Each structure stands twice: as structure tokens, then as C-alpha cells.
Amino acid sequence: MKKLNEAIKQQTIILEILASGNMLTTAKSKCIKESVQRLLDILTDEISDKRTPLASQTQLFSEVAASSSGSRHLKVANTGIAAKSPSPAVIIYPCKDSGISSSEATQATLQAAINPTKIGAKVIGLKKVSNNGLVIFTNSIIDCELIAKCNEINLAKLNVVFPKKRWPKIIVKYVPRDVPDDRIMKILIEDFGTDVSNNIKFSHLAGSREGPTCHRVYSTSPALRKKLVNQGRCFIDWNSCRIDDYISVLKCSRCCNFGHSIKYCKEEKPNCSHCASSGHLVSNCPSTSNPPKCFNCTITNKPSNHMTRINQCPELKNQLTIMINKTDYGY
Ligand SMILES: [Zn+2]
Numbered sequence: 001m002k003k004l005n006e007a008i009k010q011q012t013i014i015l016e017i018l019a020s021g022n023m024l025t026t027a028k029s030k031c032i033k034e035s036v037q038r039l040l041d042i043l044t045d046e047i048s049d050k051r052t053p054l055a056s057q058t059q060l061f062s063e064v065a066a067s068s069s070g071s072r073h074l075k076v077a078n079t080g081i082a083a084k085s086p087s088p089a090v091i092i093y094p095c096k097d098s099g100i101s102s103s104e105a106t107q108a109t110l111q112a113a114i115n116p117t118k119i120g121a122k123v124i125g126l127k128k129v130s131n132n133g134l135v136i137f138t139n140s141i142i143d144c145e146l147i148a149k150c151n152e153i154n155l156a157k158l159n160v161v162f163p164k165k166r167w168p169k170i171i172v173k174y175v176p177r178d179v180p181d182d183r184i185m186k187i188l189i190e191d192f193g194t195d196v197s198n199n200i201k202f203s204h205l206a207g208s209r210e211g212p213t214c215h216r217v218y219s220t221s222p223a224l225r226k227k228l229v230n231q232g233r234c235f236i237d238w239n240s241c242r243i244d245d246y247i248s249v250l251k252c253s254r255c256c257n258f259g260h261s262i263k264y265c266k267e268e269k270p271n272c273s274h275c276a277s278s279g280h281l282v283s284n285c286p287s288t289s290n291p292p293k294c295f296n297c298t299i300t301n302k303p304s305n306h307m308t309r310i311n312q313c314p315e316l317k318n319q320l321t322i323m324i325n326k327t328d329y330g331y
């Protein structure tokens with residue numbers, strides 16, 4: 001902001017000098033235009049600086065705190081995302097000797113075996129998942145237990161599994177790039193105790209790919225995440241490295257969908273992140289002079305008059321909320 005204020009002062013002086021005198025020459029107009037452009041560039045820089053975390057499809061949450069109502073409700077303070085508990089669910093998988101080879105067959109077998117109304121369970125919806133599985137979303141954990149207790153499901157060679165939430169991720173920022181992982185582990189164990197070794201797992205590097213430092217992302221147990229984020233820093237050699245929550249949503253740069261990267265894209269055609277049309281990438285978009293239209297908000301019927309990759313995107317916020325709900329913060 002300081003940079004911006006100084007630039008405004010400087011550019012205002014230039015404009016005042018140019019405006020003095022009677023004639024507005026071509027040279028003067030050019031200077032005024034350049035001066036205004038410079039202000040716009042600085043302003044754009046300032047804004048994009050603030051957008052950096054989400055522009056790369058990652059979001060840092062310095063506070064993922066339990067709301068006053070406690071329990072499993074989370075409030076993500078600096079994003080305005082109030083994450084609710086997800087619908088309780090159970091997953092049905094076929095046994096190995098069942099001969100079932102699709103989620104559709106699992107669903108047909110399940111529906112022939114039980115009737116939710118007859119066992120007193122309220123089912124909200126079904127969703128196919130990998131390994132021929134089927135998720136049953138219900139109204140309450142009691143409904144899930146009623147389904148899990150049904151012997152008919154086992155007799156139909158199906159298994160009931162309660163979904164596990166994933167470990168939260170944390171990011172350690174500006175770690176010297178040449179420090180090996182086992183040394184960082186030793187430093188963390190000295191700072192945070194011996195339970196570090198079994199409760200943390202390196203995930204990936206983030207931030208710039210070059211330069212003397214990098215950001216390191218780890219999965220941790222909920223208890224260790226709390227310790228690390230509360231302390232907020234670890235000290236590696238001459239560096240004080242900030243520790244923060246890390247929440248990211250994978251987004252495919254080819255089809256714009258969430259949940260996979262370009263390497264695993266199975267969509268037939270690419271989708272454009274500028275005009276939301278199918279069949280071309282943004283690099284070949286014929287409509288770049290038109291206002292942008294967000295691909296993900298268009299298909300989910302949300303306000304879509306923005307670029308597909310901006311951090312104010314309602315559907316991106318929705319996906320981040322889903323990710324938070326799938327994560328075990330220990331609340
Ligand atoms: Zn894709």
C-alpha cells in the first residue's frame with residue numbers, strides 16, 4: 001500500500017506539471033496516458049499480490065478455528081467460508097467374491113437387499129465412487145448406523161464402511177531449499193516433541209520452483225497440526241519459517257474441472273477458462289475481447305461474470321468448503 005501511495009503522489013506531480021500551460025500537445029497527452037497506465041499497473045500488481053495464494057489454486061488459512069457453537073462446525077476466518085458438517089454417510093463396497101464390477105451393480109444389489117424406509121433410515125442421496133463403491137448420504141449418523149447394522153447387506157456380499165476424514169495439511173514457508181527433509185524432521189522433533197515422527201508426512205513443495213527458499217507442505221495428525229499452527233513458526237538455521245494451515249483444491253488446466261490435474265484429465269474436449277465454451281483452450285479463445293465467463297460457475301448456475309481462476313469465484317469457495325469438511329481438524 002505504501003508503494004501505491006508513493007506512486008500516486010509521484011504521478012500526480014507529473015500530471016500537474018503536464019496540465020500547466022494552455023496547450024495540450026500530443027506529447028503531453030502521451031505522457032498523461034503513460035502516467036495513468038503506470039498507476040493502473042501498480043494497482044494491478046497490488047491486487048494480484050493479494051490474490052497470489054488462490055491464483056495458484058491454494059488457499060492459506062491462518063485461522064481454522066472452531067466456531068462458538070463448537071463441535072464439528074468450522075469457521076474459516078479470513079475467507080468468510082463458514083464450513084458446516086458434511087451430511088453423514090456410509091460407503092457400500094462389494095466383497096471380492098461378489099462378482100460385482102460396477103457401482104451401478106452395487107446399487108442394484110443394495111436396493112434389492114434393503115429398503116431404507118423399512119429399517120427407519122432417511123436417505124438423502126447416493127453417489128458412485130471408485131472401486132465399485134456407492135456412498136449413501138443420510139440425515140444423521142443414527143441413520144448411517146441403522147444401515148450398517150443390516151445383516152441383509154452382508155448376505156448380499158456387500159460391505160459397509162464409514163468414510164474416514166483426511167489429515168489436515170500445513171505449510172512451512174520460506175524453508176532453505178538445500179536443507180534435507182530428515183534435518184527438518186529433527187528440528188521439528190526438537191521443537192514439538194517426539195510424536196512428530198509418526199504424525200507428519202511430507203506432501204509436496206509449493207511456491208516458486210527456483211530461488212534459495214521453498215514452501216514445504218505436510219500432512220499431519222489433527223493434534224500435531226494444532227500444535228504447529230498455534231506455535232506458528234519453526235526455526236531452521238538463520239531462518240524463522242512461518243507455519244500455516246494449507247488447503248488446496250486441484251483444478252485441471254485443460255477441462256477447468258476440480259478434483260484432478262491435467263495429467264489425469266479424462267474429458268474428451270478442453271474447456272475455455274475465459275469464455276466457458278467447450279472445444280478450445282483459453283490460448284485459442286476467439287472471444288478474449290468479450291467479458292470473461294467462469295466455466296465452473298456457469299455449469300453450477302452461479303454468478304459467472306468473472307475469470308475461471310480468481311479467488312472470489314463462488315464455486316471455488318464451495319470446493320474449498322467441501323475440502324475443509326472432508327478434513328479432520330479434531331473438532
Ligand atoms: Zn481435466
Ligand SMILES: [Zn+2]
Nearest residue numbers: 272275285286
Ligand atoms: Zn474461449
Ligand SMILES: [Zn+2]
Nearest residue numbers: 294297313314
Ligand atoms: Zn466462478
